[in-house]
Amino acid sequence: NAGVTQTPKFQVLKTGQSMTLQCAQDMNHNSMYWYRQDPGMGLRLIYYSASEGTTDKGEVPNGYNVSRLNKREFSLRLESAAPSQTSVYFCASSEGLRPQHFGDGTRLSIL
């Protein structure tokens, strides 16, 4: 029962480096989401994919790109990391309007 799997769990980057956060779900959900969580703030939506083949911007998309590789996988890319992108990143998936299932998160620090 893997649910939503995120990799890596931790990462430290230098300013300007790029990296991709991976997310995969095994529940056959159509919709997938990427959030960031910062101290004192609620989860904020970066990008989402309502179904395979579609992606849309959320509340805070600047500095990020996404790819919905197939129904299972939804990746988040930082092309040129900035200290302001230091955060905990969560991937989630859902089917229709049912509750979302979350991954365990990726702690990303950018120096």
Add this chain to the structure above:
Amino acid sequence: KNEVEQSPQNLTAQEGEFITINCSYSVGISALHWLQQHPGGGIVSLFMLSSGKKKHGRLIATINIQEKHSSLHITASHPRDSAVYICAVRSNAGGTSYGKLTFGQGTILTVHP
């Protein structure tokens, strides 16, 4: 002003106490969610409500659509209930079919033995 406001931001209780966490929202919604985030970071869904009341074990969630308010109650609290509790709403605007949510900042609950 945030669309979803939770109170209190921090809550400390003694084991056995009855706990209430409040959530107010300013938009029309089709559903409200309560989630739990443990110190390890994982987030799990506790309830999804569109009206009335739901109960699961010692947890009870209520919603008043007219007043745009929901409460999460924990009866006979236990140290293992220590976690961040998050309220989230799904807007009824736009008629979208995906589950896009707006989150509150969370309430940090600590229950002491």
